[in-house]
Amino acid sequence: MDSLADLGTMPAVEPMEPTPYRVTHSRRETVDVTTLTLVPVAAGLASVLPGQYLMVWAFGVGEIPISVSRTLPTGEVLLTVRAVGATSTAVVGTTVGDVLGLRGPFGTAWPLAAAAGRDLVVVAGGLGLAPLRMAIDAQVAQDPTRLSVVVGAREQPQLLYADDLQRWTAAGARVHLTVDAAGRSWHGAVGTTTAVLERLAERHEMAFVCGPELMMTSGARAVVGCGVQPSDIWVSLERNMHCGIGHCGRCQLGSQLLCRDGAVVRWDHVERLLEVRGR
Amino acid sequence: MTGSHAPVAVRLDPRVGLDALVRLLAADGYRVLGPVVRNGVVEYDDVMSGDDLPTGVTVEQAPGRWRLHHDDSGLRFAWTPGAESWKRYVFPARQEVLRIRRTDGSFAVTRPAPPERPFAFLAVRDCELRALAVLDRVELDPSHPDPRYAQRRAGTFIVAVTCGTPAATCWCTSMGGGPQPGTGYDVRITEAADHHGHRLVAEAGSERGAQVLIRLAATAVDEHDLAAVRSVAEAATQSMGVRLDGAALPTLLADADDSPHWQVVAERCLSCGNCTMVCPTCFCSTFSDHTALTSDGSAVVETVREQSWASCFQLDHSALGGRAVRATTADRYRQWLTHKLATWQEQFGTTGCVGCGRCTVWCPAGIDIVQEAAALVAERARLNSAGDFRT
Numbered sequence: 001m002d003s004l005a006d007l008g009t010m011p012a013v014e015p016m017e018p019t020p021y022r023v024t025h026s027r028r029e030t031v032d033v034t035t036l037t038l039v040p041v042a043a044g045l046a047s048v049l050p051g052q053y054l055m056v057w058a059f060g061v062g063e064i065p066i067s068v069s070r071t072l073p074t075g076e077v078l079l080t081v082r083a084v085g086a087t088s089t090a091v092v093g094t095t096v097g098d099v100l101g102l103r104g105p106f107g108t109a110w111p112l113a114a115a116a117g118r119d120l121v122v123v124a125g126g127l128g129l130a131p132l133r134m135a136i137d138a139q140v141a142q143d144p145t146r147l148s149v150v151v152g153a154r155e156q157p158q159l160l161y162a163d164d165l166q167r168w169t170a171a172g173a174r175v176h177l178t179v180d181a182a183g184r185s186w187h188g189a190v191g192t193t194t195a196v197l198e199r200l201a202e203r204h205e206m207a208f209v210c211g212p213e214l215m216m217t218s219g220a221r222a223v224v225g226c227g228v229q230p231s232d233i234w235v236s237l238e239r240n241m242h243c244g245i246g247h248c249g250r251c252q253l254g255s256q257l258l259c260r261d262g263a264v265v266r267w268d269h270v271e272r273l274l275e276v277r278g279r
Numbered sequence: 280m281t282g283s284h285a286p287v288a289v290r291l292d293p294r295v296g297l298d299a300l301v302r303l304l305a306a307d308g309y310r311v312l313g314p315v316v317r318n319g320v321v322e323y324d325d326v327m328s329g330d331d332l333p334t335g336v337t338v339e340q341a342p343g344r345w346r347l348h349h350d351d352s353g354l355r356f357a358w359t360p361g362a363e364s365w366k367r368y369v370f371p372a373r374q375e376v377l378r379i380r381r382t383d384g385s386f387a388v389t390r391p392a393p394p395e396r397p398f399a400f401l402a403v404r405d406c407e408l409r410a411l412a413v414l415d416r417v418e419l420d421p422s423h424p425d426p427r428y429a430q431r432r433a434g435t436f437i438v439a440v441t442c443g444t445p446a447a448t449c450w451c452t453s454m455g456g457g458p459q460p461g462t463g464y465d466v467r468i469t470e471a472a473d474h475h476g477h478r479l480v481a482e483a484g485s486e487r488g489a490q491v492l493i494r495l496a497a498t499a500v501d502e503h504d505l506a507a508v509r510s511v512a513e514a515a516t517q518s519m520g521v522r523l524d525g526a527a528l529p530t531l532l533a534d535a536d537d538s539p540h541w542q543v544v545a546e547r548c549l550s551c552g553n554c555t556m557v558c559p560t561c562f563c564s565t566f567s568d569h570t571a572l573t574s575d576g577s578a579v580v581e582t583v584r585e586q587s588w589a590s591c592f593q594l595d596h597s598a599l600g601g602r603a604v605r606a607t608t609a610d611r612y613r614q615w616l617t618h619k620l621a622t623w624q625e626q627f628g629t630t631g632c633v634g635c636g637r638c639t640v641w642c643p644a645g646i647d648i649v650q651e652a653a654a655l656v657a658e659r660a661r662l663n664s665a666g667d668f669r670t
Contacts, residue, residue: 015423016376016566016584020385041385059379059386060570060582084601099385240598242566245423246626249563250589250596252618255625276536278610 015245018057018101019045023094024076030158033127034092035069035080038100044075045102049109050134051236051264054079055244057101058094062087065241067131067263068105077102080130080160106244108264110135110208110234118205121148121226123193123219125211129160131236131263132210136168144172148202152178152193152211156186176200197222204228209267210236217274220267233267253279287489289497290504291479293355293470298329299495300438300466300481304399307491309436312368313401319347320361323368326401333358340446340636343645353477356402356470359446362641364559365400365407369431370414376427376566377584391427397434402468404442405460406451406635410559411435412463416627417562436487439464443511445519446636450649454525454634458515459508466491471507480504522649523656525620525630531656532621536613540655545609547644552590554638554648555615560631563596565589591615620652 021044025037045054048068056079057063064087070078083092094100112135120139124132129151139147149168153159156179169175178189178196189196193215207223209216216235223233239251239258246260254273256262273279291297304311305327313326316333326332336358339346345361375391403411411432418428442449442458451457460467465488469480480500483489524531555561569583589596591614597604605611623631632648639647 014377014390014426016586017388017390018379022384059381060568060579062568063566101379101386238599239604240596242564246420247418247423247425247562248565248589249591249618250565252614252622254617255622257626273536278605278607279536279613 016103016243018055018063018103019043020099021077021102023096023098023100026094026096029080029160032092033080033082033158033160035078036091036094036100037072037076037078038102039074039076041099045077045104047071048077048105048134050112050138051110051131052105052107053131053241053244053263054102054104055106055241056081056087056091057103058087058090059099059101061090063101063103063242064088064091065106065238065244065259065263066091067236069130069133070137071134080127082127104244106259107262110264112138115139115206115208116142117146119146119148119203121150121197121202121204121207121223121228123150123197123207123209123211123223125152125193125215125219126154126158127160128209128211128215128236132208133161133164135208136164136173140168140171140173144168147173148200148204149173149175150178150193150196150200151175152180152196152215154180156183174202192218194218194222197226202226206232208234208236213237213274217271220271230268230271231266234264235267235270236263237265237270238263287483287492288500288505289481289492289495290500291468291481291495291497293353293477293479294329294334296329296479296481296495296497297332297355299497300491301326301329301331301401303491303494304436304438308396309399310394310396311399311401312365314358314360316347320345320363321347321358322361322363323365323400332401337444338446340448340640341645342448342639342647343642345640352472354470354472355479356440356468357444359442359444359449360404360407360635360637362557362637364557364635364637365403365411366414366559368398368400369411369435370418370428370562373585373587374427375583376586378581379584380581381578393427393430397436398431399436399438401438402440403437403460403464404440404635405456405458406442406449406633407559408437408439408460408463409451409456409633410635413560413627413629413631413633414562416629417560420627437464437466437484439467439484441467441469441508441512441515443470443515445515446640448636448639448647449519449634450522450636451634452516452519453521453523453649454630454632456634457512458519459512464488469508469511471504471511473507475503475507478504480508482508523653525632525634528630528652528656529621529624531659532617532652535617535655535659538655538658540651540658541609541613543654544612544646544651545607547646548608548612549644550592550608550611551643552592553641553643554646555590555592556588557637557641558619559635559637560619560633561588561590563589563591591618616648616651616655619648
């Protein structure tokens with residue numbers, strides 16, 4: 001097995017080896033969501049495309065996939081994390097100076113090149129705004145007048161990135177906010193992002209959708225009602241990713257290994273699979 | 280196999296010749312692994328001499344049943360494999376990936392040492408050989424080759440064996456294989472016992488295989504030996520028949536997601552995961568941290584990242600946001616069967632099943648993958664002929 005003998009002597013890149021990053025800033029976004037700013041301790045990872053994710057490892061606890069919500073020209077990455085399980089709680093619990101291990105970037109990106117010169121609608125539910133933030137930033141820089149952003153959250157305090165929402169609006173993008181339950185201080189829309197899309201009845205040519213799975217399926221269908229072809233709708237799907245490179249088999253959805261073939265996938269490639277309960 | 284080589288084939292004595300082969304490979308620096316009978320089953324383990332390999336052992340296999348029998352035939356390769364496959368060595372059930380120590384303001388990573396010696400696998404059946412090729416496709420995927428797998432797999436010397444006595448549960452002939460390994464080996468042994476005597480016919484499949492056979496200084500084969508090789512393979516192939524059109528399964532199962540048959544199987548399936556643990560190609564795994572008790576007084580200072588086999592039958596395999604996507608046994612059985620027989624093809628350009636039958640044999644409920652796949656295919660055909668095309 002000569003070819004295999006060659007592989008054995010290759011300088012072995014260990015795709016599972018984390019790269020140390022130090023926490024330089026921790027910002028509490030909501031009651032259980034925090035955005036960390038991390039800087040590489042030594043050499044950093046390759047540059048991240050909007051929509052890609054990193055595997056984030058907390059020493060002695062475990063590793064989870066987290067979409068990158070922003071990168072800075074100085075090499076920092078921003079990760080917006082909700083404390084759900086042991087690892088995400090450990091990640092959210094880090095303080096300035098703590099070190100986490102990062103691997104990646106992994107997965108597919110939002111197809112921004114294909115969105116150039118077209119009317120784009122971005123639909124975000126809850127934490128789903130995080131993987132979309134870089135894509136919205138890029139589109140705002142390019143052509144904000146052809147961009148609509150629909151953002152939904154359970155309640156007003158769960159709305160992420162208030163500064164960015166204002167900045168996108170000021171730049172000329174149409175930003176629509178909605179909440180499931182309105183408090184006394186909320187004077188905006190109440191209801192789902194799907195309801196907002198249906199009510200606005202804007203015409204679009206392309207859509208990026210990210211949020212809870214049910215929100216994405218109903219959102220994608222509402223976007224079809226806004227004139228977008230199913231092949232021009234992109235969603236970001238999540239499964240139990242452990243390796244990021246298609247080796248551990250845990251992120252399968254039909255024939256897709258979502259860690260490798262996703263997370264950003266074309267709606268018409270997954271619509272049928274998402275209709276099957278427990279697939 | 281690359282390189283040209285003369286067609287080297289020798290006749291070996293079933294006892295002395297096999298022993299010489301084991302010792303020669305060990306002397307050449309290989310870690311020689313082969314079948315041994317232990318705890319009532321055939322396992323693959325280190326062998327020091329030819330006598331470590333089974334003699335006069337046959338195996339009875341049926342759904343949910345594997346029984347070892349001894350006879351006085353003196354045959355060396357009349358057994359069929361047990362639960363274990365060669366996956367155990369190239370992709371261990373539990374392996375250290377990294378050892379990570381806290382340092383001042385960062386962490387430092389050390390990797391495990393590669394194996395000291397390359398493996399020599401003895402008595403590799405065609406199904407086992409194809410299973411290794413399937414694993415190679417997954418683990419040595421050019422964009423992200425697994426360096427630990429590559430190191431363990433590098434330089435493996437393969438002594439293949441023609442499967443003269445396939446079991447009732449074997450169905451390699453339906454999955455693109457057959458009793459006789461056709462390629463991918465260094466040496467192929469066929470055991471013949473006819474009126475010309477009981478002997479092993481060893482044929483080289485590579486240059487280094489040829490060199491090993493030449494150094495054994497054995498008798499060259501005659502036409503009776505080569506005829507025996509053909510007839511052993513032909514008889515075994517005929518005894519098996521073809522149970523399913525394996526190559527058509529990805530298409531035939533493509534629209535089976537909504538089938539009521541998944542629930543029918545789920546009534547019997549225990550969701551125990553045995554099928555995935557004995558499968559020679561199942562690669563699902565998990566990564567976890569194992570922290571040592573050593574501490575610097577305030578925090579754990581060292582952790583070991585481990586990779587271990589996982590199963591799509593585990594509830595937490597599909598965990599997402601604190602719940603399982605595949606919540607029912609029917610969901611999990613569907614994932615297993617469709618991955619193995621259908622979606623694997625699109626993911627890795629090869630089928631995930633080699634037809635070894637282990638999943639059927641070691642299923643405590645005796646669920647037969649061939650029967651279940653055939654039932655699904657028949658159901659699809661019925662629906663299609665009834666005009667119920669799903670779009």
